[in-house]
Amino acid sequence: MKHDIFQAIADPTRRAILALIAFQALTPNAMAEKFDMSRQAVSKHIKVLHQCELIKPEQSGREIYYHFNAKKMQEFDDWVAQFRQKWEIQFNQLDELLANIKDKK
Amino acid sequence: MKHDIFQAIADPTRRAILALIAFQALTPNAMAEKFDMSRQAVSKHIKVLHQCELIKPEQSGREIYYHFNAKKMQEFDDWVAQFRQKWEIQFNQLDELLANIKDKK
DNA sequence: AAATTATGCAACCTTAAGGTTGCAAATATA
DNA sequence: TATATTTGCAACCTTAAGGTTGCATAATTT
Structure with missing residues (x-):
């Protein structure tokens, strides 16, 4: 029942x-x-955000302030990174395609 | 029942x-x-990945090749961007903290 | 000390997620 | 043409997600 960051950010409220x-x-x-x-x-x-450490509690009397944990969010960025190269390639290919169309004119 | 990209990547198989x-x-x-x-x-x-356009089908006879859609994947990058500044700040604060500890020695 | 406030936990309900199996449709091959 | 292959759709089952309400606990205020 341990949540990961991908599940955590799947919900719009979260x-x-x-x-x-x-x-x-x-x-x-x-x-x-x-x-x-x-x-x-x-x-x-x-609770879900806390379990996967995307947020961190800071107790202050009976109140609890939840802080954003940027470090954990970076794990998501790392995952996206593996595809970043791919879209650069696809966009370069698109550029080439557009260049070819241009040449044909 | 339309899926968004965040739901789509919540599943490890996907x-x-x-x-x-x-x-x-x-x-x-x-x-x-x-x-x-x-x-x-x-x-x-x-089907889920296709519905949210993270992949694109290319028919070839009775076979269908599904391609990765880099453009859609870039929407994650856009979303993370709003937090990127935050973790730079938090890491700078950490650097300062470490610097202070160092000074006290 | 009593009452109020902030939070978390548990039970419950409804719907959707993710898996299964079986079948239909379209294309390729014998 | 008959058969095999690739894919998608539908029905079904089980479990988890996301919401509700009610209650317990700890800290603050009166």
């Missing part, structure tokens, strides 16, 4: 949470106010 | 398929041979 707290750390209650669902539903999403 | 065909276009049968599941199960994954 992506919204990440976008929010990347800007500034927030408590679960503060986050819940931003969404049209129950606090507990948001709390579940927080 | 990520494996993408990694495979980024290297070279393959038919569903050829893909299915690489996985320990039924052809139909793989076919379902192909």
Whole structure:
């Protein structure tokens, strides 16, 4: 039942949470106010994000501020990286194609 | 029931398929041979990837070669971009912290 | 000390995800 | 033409995802 980052970012609400707290750390209650669902539903999403370490808690009295964990997000970037070369190639091929069409004129 | 790219890559099998065909276009049968599941199960994954346009079909007789669609994959890059600045900041803060520790010695 | 507030956990419900098997349609081969 | 091959679609099953409500716990405020 351990979630990975790919599952975590699959949900639009969780992506919204990440976008929010990347800007500034927030408590679960503060986050819940931003969404049209129950606090507990948001709390579940927080749990998933926390389990895969995309966010990190910072206790402050009875409040918990969740921070964005950029380091973990970078793992996603690393995954995308393996395809980056491919699209550069495909775009170069497109350039060549366009160049050929141009030459034929 | 329209899938988005984030849902699409949430499944490890689908990520494996993408990694495979980024290297070279393959038919569903050829893909299915690489996985320990039924052809139909793989076919379902192909359907999801196709629906969100991460892959593109090329008919050749009765065979269909699915190609990697680099352009769509780039949408991930766009999404991660909003966090890239954040982790640069967080890493700079880490550098400062380490520098401070060093100074105290 | 009592009441309020912030959070997390558990039970429950509904729907979708991911797998299976069987069958139909279209193309290729004997 | 008959047969084999490639693929997609539909029905079904099991489990997990995402939501709800209610309650327990710990910290703050009155």
